[in-house]
Amino acid sequence: ATERFYDVIVAGAGPAGATLGYELARRGVSVLLLEKEKLPRYKPCAGGITVKAANCLGLDIAPVTRSVVRGVRVTYKGHRSFTKWYDKPLIFMVMRDEFDDLLVRRAQEAGVTVIDNEAVCRIEISSQTVKAATAGKTLESRIIVGADGARSAVARDAGLMRGVDLGMGMEAETSVAGEKLVQWDSLMGLDLGQIRGGYGWVFPKKDHLSIGVGGPLRQVRRLRSGYRAVLKSCDLETGSVSRLRSHYLPVRRKGMAIQSKRCLLLGDAAGLVDPLTGEGIHHAVRSAQLAAPVIHRCLQADSPDLREYEDAVDREIMPELTAARGLARLFTWFPGLCFGLVEGHDRLWRACCRLLRGEETYVSIKQRLYPFEGLFDLLTI
Structure with a gap:
């Protein structure tokens, strides 16, 4: 049986989904936020929130900030390196379970209904409504939003993002001795030359380091060897590694549809990942902020035409992704x-x-x- 009817169902309680829920609830829209994992949940991610992304949020993230980075140590092929500092903060380091929970709680306080441990299995879009089926429920709304990541079930069933360019990252949380940890105080590491078209990273998280490597999908077989090379290059081979996981990094090309009928996509589900750095949180948040007024107007007009959102993404976000693609090449x-x-x-x-x-x-x-x-x-x- 169909449960309560909502104006909008959002699949995925990451930065994009939680931000959209918050923005819509502030406008008086009834929103259901569905998350497939039990919240708060660990997410494989480097966990670097740029100052640009943090400013975009309009939220104090100090309570979940593990470290504030002001310098970068860059290594090339394990033997050349330099360190440079800046006089202002560059990146706030977080654990994604804590960071995402902060955004979800803000959305709940604004009036969003959150159901966790409930994955969207399939969607059905009709002329008037959308039905979202989970393992135990059928939920109905006027609009559905896919903020459910690179392997979006919403995108799949809506026939969107087929053939999107993919990269892949591999990341782990690593405990190291105190004398090594202190060397990364306010400092992040970038390791170049281990993987063609990719790089390794070392991000300080107060009591441990997040270490990973990423690159184009064609380099996927080199990720593990590249990861070991980063550990060796940064003299971190003796660390205790946990939660080693991989994740896709989708990159949209202009012209790829990110909306259809009563459905639209945000963040990673829409391929809004920086092709040079692999960073996706800023564009995830910004895509949600672009989508909110469009969805609100469509609901008021009882019109499912969401093309205005895609146009806004093409105007604001895609020029940046296109330019970043050139630098990545x-x-x-x-x-x-x-x-x-x-x-x-x-x-x-x-x-x-x-x-x-x-x-x-x-x-x-x-x-x-x-x-x-x-x-x-x-x-x-």
């Missing part, structure tokens, strides 16, 4: 050159820092590359 072909440029040019280093803080964009960096802008455009094809 440059990095894939010339990682040593990229390492040397950042090492030797403080102006470029500061531009990277401003990018993390939201004071610079990929598009603005691209525009400053004139007269090489045409070559840059070729890299994005």
Whole structure:
């Protein structure tokens, strides 16, 4: 039997789903937020919230911040390295179970109904409503939103995101001796050259390190060896590794539909992952903020036309992803050159820092590359 009717059902209680629920509830919309795992749940993720993403949230994340990063140690092929510092915070390090729970609780306080441990198995979209079936329930709404990650059940049943470009990351929580842990105080590590088109990372989490590696899907067989190489490069081989898990990193190309009839997609489900860094939280949150007013207007007009949301993503987010794709190609072909440029040019280093803080964009960096802008455009094809 069909249970209570909602205006909107959101599948996935990550940053995108929780933010959308909050934004819609503030507008008086009845929202059901479904999460397949028991909350709060561990999520394989580096757990770096850029200052840009944190500012976008409009929420104090200090209670869940494990470390504030102001410097980066960059290593190339395990033998060349440099460390640079910035005078302002760059990234707030969190554990995703704590961070996501903060956002879910904000949504609940705004009036969102949350049901955890309940995965969406399939959806059926009709002219008037959407039915979402779980293992034990059939739920109904006027609109359904897929914020359920790279392997979105909502996207699958709506026929969206087929053939999306995929990367893959592998990450673990690693306990190390105190004298090694203190070396990463306010410092994150990036390890280049181990995987073509990818990189390794070391993120400090106060009492341990999150260490991982990521790259294009074609490099998936090299992830484990690349992970071991990162541990060796950063002198962290003696650490105690737990929760080693992998996850997909989907990257949308402009023109791929992220809405259809009474359905739309957010965040990773929509492929809104930075193709250079693999970071997806900022675009997840921002996509939710773009979707909320569109959904609200559609509900008021009793119209299922959600194309305005896709248009907004194409205007605001896709130029950044397209420009990042060009830089990712440059990095894939010339990682040593990229390492040397950042090492030797403080102006470029500061531009990277401003990018993390939201004071610079990929598009603005691209525009400053004139007269090489045409070559840059070729890299994005």
